[in-house]
Amino acid sequence: MPAMLTLANPQVREDLATFLGRAGRIEDSGLRLQEVPGGVACWVPVLRPAGLLTDSPLVVGVRGIPARIESTEADDFVGDRVDILVPMRGMLDRLARTPNSEQEALRLALPVERPHESWTGVTPPLSGWxxxxxxxxxxxxxxxxxxxxxxxxxxxxxxxxxxxxxxxxxxxxxxxxxxxxxxxxxxxxxxxxxxxxxxxxxxxxxxxxxxxxxxxxxxxxxxxxxxxxxxxxxxxxxxxxxxx
Known part of the structure:
Protein backbone atom coordinates (compact mmCIF):
# COMPACT_ATOMS: atom_id res chain seq x y z
CA MET A 1 0.00 0.00 0.00
CA PRO A 2 1.49 3.40 -0.98
CA ALA A 3 2.17 6.07 1.60
CA MET A 4 -0.74 8.48 1.99
CA LEU A 5 -0.74 12.23 2.49
CA THR A 6 -3.88 13.46 4.27
CA LEU A 7 -4.57 17.20 4.01
CA ALA A 8 -6.49 19.20 6.60
CA ASN A 9 -8.96 20.82 4.18
CA PRO A 10 -9.55 21.65 0.49
CA GLN A 11 -7.74 24.99 0.77
CA VAL A 12 -4.55 23.17 1.76
CA ARG A 13 -4.82 21.11 -1.44
CA GLU A 14 -5.15 24.29 -3.52
CA ASP A 15 -2.24 25.97 -1.75
CA LEU A 16 -0.06 22.87 -2.16
CA ALA A 17 -0.87 22.65 -5.87
CA THR A 18 0.09 26.31 -6.32
CA PHE A 19 3.33 25.96 -4.35
CA LEU A 20 4.43 22.81 -6.17
CA GLY A 21 3.43 24.29 -9.51
CA ARG A 22 5.80 27.19 -8.87
CA ALA A 23 8.56 24.85 -7.69
CA GLY A 24 8.09 22.56 -10.71
CA ARG A 25 8.66 25.47 -13.10
CA ILE A 26 12.04 26.04 -11.48
CA GLU A 27 13.20 22.43 -11.23
CA ASP A 28 11.32 19.28 -12.19
CA SER A 29 13.08 17.25 -9.54
CA GLY A 30 12.20 15.85 -6.14
CA LEU A 31 9.92 16.93 -3.33
CA ARG A 32 10.95 16.17 0.23
CA LEU A 33 8.05 15.51 2.60
CA GLN A 34 9.02 15.57 6.25
CA GLU A 35 6.76 15.05 9.26
CA VAL A 36 7.21 17.89 11.74
CA PRO A 37 5.25 18.87 14.85
CA GLY A 38 1.87 20.10 13.70
CA GLY A 39 2.08 19.07 10.07
CA VAL A 40 4.31 18.30 7.10
CA ALA A 41 7.24 20.34 5.76
CA CYS A 42 7.53 20.43 1.97
CA TRP A 43 11.11 21.00 0.79
CA VAL A 44 11.95 21.97 -2.82
CA PRO A 45 15.31 22.82 -4.43
CA VAL A 46 15.66 26.18 -6.16
CA LEU A 47 19.39 26.59 -6.78
CA ARG A 48 22.15 24.05 -6.32
CA PRO A 49 25.76 23.62 -7.43
CA ALA A 50 26.05 22.08 -10.89
CA GLY A 51 29.29 20.40 -9.86
CA LEU A 52 32.03 20.32 -7.27
CA LEU A 53 33.87 23.23 -8.86
CA THR A 54 30.96 25.68 -9.07
CA ASP A 55 30.27 28.42 -6.53
CA SER A 56 26.49 28.29 -6.87
CA PRO A 57 24.82 28.20 -3.45
CA LEU A 58 22.42 25.52 -2.32
CA VAL A 59 19.07 27.27 -1.90
CA VAL A 60 15.91 25.41 -0.91
CA GLY A 61 12.38 26.53 -0.16
CA VAL A 62 10.25 25.11 2.64
CA ARG A 63 6.53 25.45 3.19
CA GLY A 64 4.70 23.87 6.10
CA ILE A 65 1.17 22.52 5.61
CA PRO A 66 -1.40 21.10 8.05
CA ALA A 67 -1.31 17.47 7.03
CA ARG A 68 -0.11 14.02 8.06
CA ILE A 69 1.65 11.14 6.31
CA GLU A 70 0.90 7.47 6.79
CA SER A 71 3.38 4.81 5.67
CA THR A 72 4.05 1.19 6.49
CA GLU A 73 7.53 1.16 4.89
CA ALA A 74 10.41 1.23 7.36
CA ASP A 75 12.62 2.99 4.80
CA ASP A 76 10.23 5.96 4.79
CA PHE A 77 11.09 6.79 8.40
CA VAL A 78 13.93 8.74 9.94
CA GLY A 79 13.64 7.95 13.63
CA ASP A 80 9.92 7.87 14.38
CA ARG A 81 8.82 10.33 11.67
CA VAL A 82 8.25 9.94 7.93
CA ASP A 83 10.89 11.74 5.85
CA ILE A 84 10.79 10.86 2.15
CA LEU A 85 11.66 12.17 -1.30
CA VAL A 86 9.08 11.72 -4.07
CA PRO A 87 9.10 12.84 -7.73
CA MET A 88 7.74 16.36 -8.18
CA ARG A 89 6.03 15.42 -11.43
CA GLY A 90 4.18 12.57 -9.77
CA MET A 91 2.81 14.89 -7.10
CA LEU A 92 1.73 17.50 -9.65
CA ASP A 93 -0.06 14.83 -11.68
CA ARG A 94 -2.00 13.70 -8.61
CA LEU A 95 -2.97 17.22 -7.64
CA ALA A 96 -4.14 17.98 -11.19
CA ARG A 97 -6.70 15.16 -11.17
CA THR A 98 -10.30 16.06 -10.42
CA PRO A 99 -11.31 14.17 -7.26
CA ASN A 100 -14.63 12.36 -7.08
CA SER A 101 -15.33 13.39 -3.51
CA GLU A 102 -14.06 15.68 -0.76
CA GLN A 103 -12.55 12.69 1.01
CA GLU A 104 -10.63 11.72 -2.12
CA ALA A 105 -9.48 15.32 -2.52
CA LEU A 106 -7.91 15.30 0.93
CA ARG A 107 -6.13 11.93 0.67
CA LEU A 108 -3.32 11.63 -1.85
CA ALA A 109 -1.56 8.36 -2.54
CA LEU A 110 2.11 9.34 -2.75
CA PRO A 111 4.33 8.11 -5.61
CA VAL A 112 6.10 4.85 -4.78
CA GLU A 113 9.39 6.01 -6.33
CA ARG A 114 12.03 7.28 -3.93
CA PRO A 115 14.64 9.15 -6.02
CA HIS A 116 18.05 10.04 -4.61
CA GLU A 117 19.22 13.65 -4.89
CA SER A 118 22.33 15.15 -3.37
CA TRP A 119 20.63 18.27 -2.01
CA THR A 120 18.73 16.18 0.54
CA GLY A 121 21.97 14.92 2.05
CA VAL A 122 22.61 18.21 3.87
CA THR A 123 19.97 19.34 6.34
CA PRO A 124 19.89 22.60 8.30
CA PRO A 125 19.94 22.31 12.10
CA LEU A 126 16.66 22.30 14.00
CA SER A 127 17.93 24.61 16.74
CA GLY A 128 20.64 27.17 17.40
CA TRP A 129 19.29 29.83 15.04
Whole structure:
Protein backbone atom coordinates (compact mmCIF):
# COMPACT_ATOMS: atom_id res chain seq x y z
CA MET A 1 0.00 0.00 0.00
CA PRO A 2 1.49 3.40 -0.98
CA ALA A 3 2.17 6.07 1.60
CA MET A 4 -0.74 8.48 1.99
CA LEU A 5 -0.74 12.23 2.49
CA THR A 6 -3.88 13.46 4.27
CA LEU A 7 -4.57 17.20 4.01
CA ALA A 8 -6.49 19.20 6.60
CA ASN A 9 -8.96 20.82 4.18
CA PRO A 10 -9.55 21.65 0.49
CA GLN A 11 -7.74 24.99 0.77
CA VAL A 12 -4.55 23.17 1.76
CA ARG A 13 -4.82 21.11 -1.44
CA GLU A 14 -5.15 24.29 -3.52
CA ASP A 15 -2.24 25.97 -1.75
CA LEU A 16 -0.06 22.87 -2.16
CA ALA A 17 -0.87 22.65 -5.87
CA THR A 18 0.09 26.31 -6.32
CA PHE A 19 3.33 25.96 -4.35
CA LEU A 20 4.43 22.81 -6.17
CA GLY A 21 3.43 24.29 -9.51
CA ARG A 22 5.80 27.19 -8.87
CA ALA A 23 8.56 24.85 -7.69
CA GLY A 24 8.09 22.56 -10.71
CA ARG A 25 8.66 25.47 -13.10
CA ILE A 26 12.04 26.04 -11.48
CA GLU A 27 13.20 22.43 -11.23
CA ASP A 28 11.32 19.28 -12.19
CA SER A 29 13.08 17.25 -9.54
CA GLY A 30 12.20 15.85 -6.14
CA LEU A 31 9.92 16.93 -3.33
CA ARG A 32 10.95 16.17 0.23
CA LEU A 33 8.05 15.51 2.60
CA GLN A 34 9.02 15.57 6.25
CA GLU A 35 6.76 15.05 9.26
CA VAL A 36 7.21 17.89 11.74
CA PRO A 37 5.25 18.87 14.85
CA GLY A 38 1.87 20.10 13.70
CA GLY A 39 2.08 19.07 10.07
CA VAL A 40 4.31 18.30 7.10
CA ALA A 41 7.24 20.34 5.76
CA CYS A 42 7.53 20.43 1.97
CA TRP A 43 11.11 21.00 0.79
CA VAL A 44 11.95 21.97 -2.82
CA PRO A 45 15.31 22.82 -4.43
CA VAL A 46 15.66 26.18 -6.16
CA LEU A 47 19.39 26.59 -6.78
CA ARG A 48 22.15 24.05 -6.32
CA PRO A 49 25.76 23.62 -7.43
CA ALA A 50 26.05 22.08 -10.89
CA GLY A 51 29.29 20.40 -9.86
CA LEU A 52 32.03 20.32 -7.27
CA LEU A 53 33.87 23.23 -8.86
CA THR A 54 30.96 25.68 -9.07
CA ASP A 55 30.27 28.42 -6.53
CA SER A 56 26.49 28.29 -6.87
CA PRO A 57 24.82 28.20 -3.45
CA LEU A 58 22.42 25.52 -2.32
CA VAL A 59 19.07 27.27 -1.90
CA VAL A 60 15.91 25.41 -0.91
CA GLY A 61 12.38 26.53 -0.16
CA VAL A 62 10.25 25.11 2.64
CA ARG A 63 6.53 25.45 3.19
CA GLY A 64 4.70 23.87 6.10
CA ILE A 65 1.17 22.52 5.61
CA PRO A 66 -1.40 21.10 8.05
CA ALA A 67 -1.31 17.47 7.03
CA ARG A 68 -0.11 14.02 8.06
CA ILE A 69 1.65 11.14 6.31
CA GLU A 70 0.90 7.47 6.79
CA SER A 71 3.38 4.81 5.67
CA THR A 72 4.05 1.19 6.49
CA GLU A 73 7.53 1.16 4.89
CA ALA A 74 10.41 1.23 7.36
CA ASP A 75 12.62 2.99 4.80
CA ASP A 76 10.23 5.96 4.79
CA PHE A 77 11.09 6.79 8.40
CA VAL A 78 13.93 8.74 9.94
CA GLY A 79 13.64 7.95 13.63
CA ASP A 80 9.92 7.87 14.38
CA ARG A 81 8.82 10.33 11.67
CA VAL A 82 8.25 9.94 7.93
CA ASP A 83 10.89 11.74 5.85
CA ILE A 84 10.79 10.86 2.15
CA LEU A 85 11.66 12.17 -1.30
CA VAL A 86 9.08 11.72 -4.07
CA PRO A 87 9.10 12.84 -7.73
CA MET A 88 7.74 16.36 -8.18
CA ARG A 89 6.03 15.42 -11.43
CA GLY A 90 4.18 12.57 -9.77
CA MET A 91 2.81 14.89 -7.10
CA LEU A 92 1.73 17.50 -9.65
CA ASP A 93 -0.06 14.83 -11.68
CA ARG A 94 -2.00 13.70 -8.61
CA LEU A 95 -2.97 17.22 -7.64
CA ALA A 96 -4.14 17.98 -11.19
CA ARG A 97 -6.70 15.16 -11.17
CA THR A 98 -10.30 16.06 -10.42
CA PRO A 99 -11.31 14.17 -7.26
CA ASN A 100 -14.63 12.36 -7.08
CA SER A 101 -15.33 13.39 -3.51
CA GLU A 102 -14.06 15.68 -0.76
CA GLN A 103 -12.55 12.69 1.01
CA GLU A 104 -10.63 11.72 -2.12
CA ALA A 105 -9.48 15.32 -2.52
CA LEU A 106 -7.91 15.30 0.93
CA ARG A 107 -6.13 11.93 0.67
CA LEU A 108 -3.32 11.63 -1.85
CA ALA A 109 -1.56 8.36 -2.54
CA LEU A 110 2.11 9.34 -2.75
CA PRO A 111 4.33 8.11 -5.61
CA VAL A 112 6.10 4.85 -4.78
CA GLU A 113 9.39 6.01 -6.33
CA ARG A 114 12.03 7.28 -3.93
CA PRO A 115 14.64 9.15 -6.02
CA HIS A 116 18.05 10.04 -4.61
CA GLU A 117 19.22 13.65 -4.89
CA SER A 118 22.33 15.15 -3.37
CA TRP A 119 20.63 18.27 -2.01
CA THR A 120 18.73 16.18 0.54
CA GLY A 121 21.97 14.92 2.05
CA VAL A 122 22.61 18.21 3.87
CA THR A 123 19.97 19.34 6.34
CA PRO A 124 19.89 22.60 8.30
CA PRO A 125 19.94 22.31 12.10
CA LEU A 126 16.66 22.30 14.00
CA SER A 127 17.93 24.61 16.74
CA GLY A 128 20.64 27.17 17.40
CA TRP A 129 19.29 29.83 15.04
CA UNK A 130 20.21 33.42 15.83
CA UNK A 131 18.06 36.28 14.41
CA UNK A 132 20.33 38.85 12.76
CA UNK A 133 18.16 41.20 10.67
CA UNK A 134 14.85 41.92 9.00
CA UNK A 135 14.85 42.09 5.20
CA UNK A 136 12.55 44.19 3.05
CA UNK A 137 10.36 42.12 0.74
CA UNK A 138 10.14 45.08 -1.65
CA UNK A 139 13.92 45.17 -2.06
CA UNK A 140 14.05 41.38 -2.45
CA UNK A 141 11.43 41.56 -5.21
CA UNK A 142 13.52 44.20 -6.98
CA UNK A 143 16.69 42.09 -6.67
CA UNK A 144 14.94 38.98 -7.95
CA UNK A 145 13.34 40.69 -10.94
CA UNK A 146 16.58 42.44 -11.90
CA UNK A 147 18.47 39.14 -11.66
CA UNK A 148 15.90 37.27 -13.74
CA UNK A 149 16.09 39.95 -16.43
CA UNK A 150 19.90 39.88 -16.38
CA UNK A 151 20.07 36.10 -16.70
CA UNK A 152 17.49 36.14 -19.49
CA UNK A 153 19.38 38.80 -21.42
CA UNK A 154 22.91 37.44 -20.96
CA UNK A 155 22.21 33.70 -21.05
CA UNK A 156 19.94 33.77 -24.08
CA UNK A 157 20.92 33.43 -27.70
CA UNK A 158 21.99 29.79 -27.72
CA UNK A 159 24.95 30.00 -25.35
CA UNK A 160 26.51 26.71 -24.30
CA UNK A 161 25.35 25.14 -21.07
CA UNK A 162 28.60 25.83 -19.22
CA UNK A 163 28.61 29.53 -20.11
CA UNK A 164 24.92 29.91 -19.28
CA UNK A 165 25.50 28.22 -15.92
CA UNK A 166 28.40 30.59 -15.23
CA UNK A 167 26.14 33.60 -15.89
CA UNK A 168 23.45 32.26 -13.57
CA UNK A 169 26.02 31.51 -10.88
CA UNK A 170 27.57 34.98 -11.10
CA UNK A 171 24.14 36.61 -10.88
CA UNK A 172 22.76 34.65 -7.94
CA UNK A 173 25.94 34.45 -5.84
CA UNK A 174 26.21 38.23 -5.47
CA UNK A 175 25.36 39.33 -1.95
CA UNK A 176 22.04 41.01 -1.35
CA UNK A 177 22.39 44.81 -1.24
CA UNK A 178 22.77 46.36 2.18
CA UNK A 179 19.60 48.38 1.58
CA UNK A 180 17.63 45.13 1.94
CA UNK A 181 18.46 45.12 5.65
CA UNK A 182 15.55 46.91 7.32
CA UNK A 183 16.54 46.35 10.89
CA UNK A 184 19.71 44.94 12.38
CA UNK A 185 19.98 43.99 16.05
CA UNK A 186 21.79 46.43 18.30
CA UNK A 187 24.87 44.51 19.40
CA UNK A 188 27.88 45.96 21.11
CA UNK A 189 31.20 44.52 22.06
CA UNK A 190 32.52 44.50 25.62
CA UNK A 191 34.23 47.80 24.80
CA UNK A 192 30.88 49.30 23.73
CA UNK A 193 31.94 49.57 20.08
CA UNK A 194 29.21 48.57 17.63
CA UNK A 195 29.83 45.29 15.85
CA UNK A 196 29.51 45.42 12.06
CA UNK A 197 26.32 43.85 10.66
CA UNK A 198 26.68 40.24 9.63
CA UNK A 199 27.00 39.43 5.91
CA UNK A 200 23.80 39.06 3.93
CA UNK A 201 22.86 35.95 1.91
CA UNK A 202 23.32 35.76 -1.87
CA UNK A 203 20.81 37.16 -4.35
CA UNK A 204 19.69 33.60 -5.04
CA UNK A 205 17.72 33.79 -1.80
CA UNK A 206 15.63 36.62 -3.26
CA UNK A 207 15.10 34.62 -6.45
CA UNK A 208 13.90 31.60 -4.46
CA UNK A 209 11.49 33.62 -2.31
CA UNK A 210 10.10 35.43 -5.35
CA UNK A 211 9.76 32.34 -7.54
CA UNK A 212 7.99 30.37 -4.79
CA UNK A 213 5.53 33.16 -4.02
CA UNK A 214 6.83 33.98 -0.54
CA UNK A 215 7.30 37.72 -1.16
CA UNK A 216 4.53 40.25 -0.58
CA UNK A 217 5.06 43.98 -0.90
CA UNK A 218 5.22 45.70 2.46
CA UNK A 219 6.21 42.60 4.42
CA UNK A 220 9.57 41.68 5.88
CA UNK A 221 11.50 38.45 6.16
CA UNK A 222 13.32 37.46 9.35
CA UNK A 223 16.95 36.59 8.61
CA UNK A 224 18.54 34.11 11.02
CA UNK A 225 21.86 32.28 11.05
CA UNK A 226 23.12 28.93 12.28
CA UNK A 227 26.51 27.31 11.67
CA UNK A 228 26.81 26.90 7.91
CA UNK A 229 23.34 28.25 7.08
CA UNK A 230 21.13 31.30 6.57
CA UNK A 231 17.35 31.19 6.89
CA UNK A 232 14.84 33.82 5.78
CA UNK A 233 11.37 33.24 7.23
CA UNK A 234 8.30 34.80 5.62
CA UNK A 235 4.62 34.34 6.52
CA UNK A 236 4.23 32.08 3.45
CA UNK A 237 7.35 29.94 3.89
CA UNK A 238 11.09 29.84 4.41
CA UNK A 239 14.20 29.99 2.27
CA UNK A 240 17.32 28.20 3.50
CA UNK A 241 20.75 28.89 2.06
CA UNK A 242 23.83 26.81 2.73
CA UNK A 243 26.89 28.98 3.33
CA UNK A 244 29.91 28.02 1.27
Missing amino acids: QPTAELSSDILIHVAEDGIAEVGERAGGGLGQLLAEEIRTNTWTRALPEMARKKAPSITSPSDHAIAPTPLPPAGAAFAAHALGFLKSGETGQLSEAPGWWRIAFPAGQVLIRRR
